[in-house]
Amino acid sequence: MRNMYFLLIFLLFLIPSPAFADDDEDAIEDLGWVAIGAGVIANVPFIAFNKVRKFAIKVGGSTVQIARQMAPSYKPILNFHIILNSIGYFAGMLHGLLLSSNLESISLSLAIVMTVLMISGVLLRYTSSRNAKMFNRLLHGQFGLVILLVGLIFLHILTADD
């Protein structure tokens, strides 16, 4: 399993890296698509997996067996979700710091929302207190924050070349 993580991290080196994103239109577009692609890969399978598992348990009967068979895959998918989102977060923050001279409200809003989701995710993973876990689980999964994040990403894309 560990070898899989090393392989995954190695593959991340192969991601195209037009990171500064102020050279030309292509670089900006490439960086945007890499970021969106990584975000989709990191989150959609994890959310879909959880929804399917919860649905299988809720329905009951023979589908509970399917949910049990899915259980061993939970940890690897969760780790994948954490690793890819952490990389995305720190890459996004570095990108923001390097271009901080062009800071505007939409970028700042995006950074704030990303930070709130990141902190709640880290606390959810590493706190042992029941209350803190419950609070961060609810906060991390708030649909409103997800919608806000997606909206801000689109606004950031639309205003990137201004």
Add this chain to the structure above:
Amino acid sequence: MTKLSLFLILLLAITVTTVPVFADDDDDDERIGFGEREDDDDDERIGSGMSDMVLYVTIAAIIGTVGYTGFKIISAKKPKLVKK
């Protein structure tokens, strides 16, 4: 040890994918340096009217979400009053 090496490789991956940035161009004259500002495009600067609405809405949404989450937990913990 493995965790440490994983972390270091992760850090290296982030660095490689984000920071091959400054050393590859000759035409540095046109590039805006770290901390410098462009004088044009003032429409989207912080403190510039409509653009700030996005920031205010975001902050309000976050405060609202955190408050709502806290309220949900507190209200779930309170024992329900039973009418006699």
